[in-house]
Amino acid sequence: MTAPLSPRIAIVGAGPAGIYAADILLGRLPDATVDIIEKLPAPYGLVRYGVAPDHPRIRKITDALDEVLRRPGIRLRCNVEVGRDVTLDQLRAAYDGVVIATGADLDVALDIPGADLAGSFGAADFVAWYDAHPDVPLDWGLGAESVAVLGAGNVALDVTRILAKHAAALTSTDTPDHVLDRLAGSRIRDVHLFARRGPADVRFSALELRELGDQHDVEVIVDPAELVLDAHAERMLEQFSQRRIIVRTLTEWAAREPHGAATRRIHLHFRHRPVRMLGGTSVEGIEFERTASDPLGRMVGTGEFVQYRVGAVYRAIGYRSSPVPGAPFDDASGVVPHAEGRVLAADGSPIPRLYATGWIKRGPVGLIGSTKSDAAQTVQHLVDDLADVTPVGDVDDPLAGLGSVVDGAGWARIDDAERAEGAARGRERTKLTTRDEMLAHALPLTVSETAR
Secondary structure, rough: OOOOOEEEEEEEEOHHHHHHHHHHHHOOOOOEEEEEEOOOOOHHHHHOOOOOOOOHHHHHHHHHHHHHHOOOOOOEEEOOOOOOOOOHHHHHHHHOEEEEEEOOEEOOOOOOOOOOOOOEEEEHHHHHHHOOOOOOOOOOOOOOOOEEEOOOOOHHHHHHHHHHOOHHHHHHOOOOOOHHHHHHOOOOOOOEEOOOOOOOOOOHHHHHHHHHHHHHHHHHHEHHHOOOOOOOHHHHHHHOOHHHHHHHHHHHHHHHOOOOOOOOOEEEEEOEEEEEEOOOOOOOOOEEEEEEEEOOOOEEEEEEEEEEEOOEEEEEOOEEOOOOOOOOOEEEOOOOOOOOOOEEOOOOOOOOEEEEOOOOHOOOOOOOHHHHHHHHHHHHHHHHHHHOOOOOOOOOOOOOOOOOEEOHHHHHHHHHHHHHHHHHHOOOOOOOOOHHHHHHHHHHHHHHHHOO
């Protein structure tokens, strides 16, 4: 009797969602082989290119992810983009299951007049720049003295903190020289963070909020009038301890007399809904309508409008996913349509061998660790479905003809090069900044042959 074929699974996306899914898969199917396909030359997704460089504790998640990538049965295949180098149909024909785990990489649009002016930036682009994403230009203009950040979550806090931070505070991190140089030359003096919600309704974590005030030569300013609590806010504070801590921190800052000695200031504003950006060809200011809570806690306009003069606006109002070529996509919600991870066709039926996990499945909500339970649900359905799927058997590898695939050994060479760059600067790592740099280390033979 012929032995049953070992399942072959492809996971598209080498961020936490994809790597956790691979780990869970091998726990359920120890004899399976899993190929993790990533469009960038390096793995780790959001952890590498979405976490602020001054958060090394979160970045240490890569140690756990690296252990998974080293498991027998897992093969890393970076620098491969679905839709460019291979189609989704080719993957479905070559694997018993394909899991889409591509995350969320775009900014949610802000639909107000002036949002497309020069000097209006999406947070995703700025985060990618300071995290040295290889597909982002090296330069970033920091010529405005006063800037605005829009948002009420941790990404808005990250953007605010990095804009106000002195470059010297990042020299011990993996931040590359071109980012440090631009930050050192920044003309920013005032960073205004505006939240549409009230102080008891923001989505900041208490720890990240406190970090704003722990920076050298940076003063945090809060107007006590911004912290007046209505009945809805009082109910929130009674129910949620984190919100009590946040309001307590803000109240402590508001009670301090501005000392004026710091060269940079962070101003926190609440109950401000942006209505238009001001300027001719570039941002010169921004106008808001003041908001208030209705009896149900919903934010409503008050009819009072205020303007602030700023030279740039950073929009940190949410992320959304990019469509994966060949996969269904709900443009309104920004996710792949699915039933508990089984990707659905237009008629609502599951597409054979196709699954989704992570933010492309549920939207950009939850912390990095929450992707584990999400992946477990998807993997369970994939495993259940294998009983009813004819194994693909011994088919040709759809990536076999590509000479630019970065495998585990190639990623190790990038890793070694970054650690060497870091050691030369007295730090753990310094990131390589461009695809060419990364591929020169990952694929030295291919690059040298191409140059001939």
